[in-house]
Amino acid sequence: MGRKQLFVVRLSEEERQKLTELTRKGVISARVMTRARLLLLSDQGLKDREVADRQGVDSATVAYTRRKYVEGGLQAALVEKARPKQAPKLNPQQTAILIAETCSNAPEGRASWSM
Known part of the structure; x- marks a missing residue:
């Protein structure tokens, strides 16, 4: 005997038709x-x-997709939200300084810049 499903999917005829067209x-x-x-x-x-x-x-x-459909509708189940991007490690001023340094001549005794 299985566990009762919390999120039951009941598609309308219009939703079913749209999904069928998407898959075909x-x-x-x-x-x-x-x-x-x-x-x-x-x-x-x-x-x-x-x-x-x-x-x-x-x-x-499958459970996650069902939950998204029940809670947010068809569009929420099909398309995921945009994820936040990682914040830049350097601010614009620090980036400008880094670029200026690397574009300058290499340190004395070196042929090129290195990490």
Whole structure:
């Protein structure tokens, strides 16, 4: 006896049609394609493990995709949010100083700059 699914996918006819079109034609990223297929299989009432086995992904990926769909809708499940970039290690002034130093002549006794 398995655990009851917390996030059950129930696609509307319009959503199902859109996902079917996405998987059959057009050029989309592999991640979006996989997520679309996961949602279509989940809508058929399959358990996470069955969906994961059919698509060759981990069952946690299926559970995560289901949760994203239930909490945020179709677009949230298909496309991930942009991730924050790492802050630069040098500010603009420090960058300018570094560039000026490396473009100058190498230290005395050296042919070129080194790390």
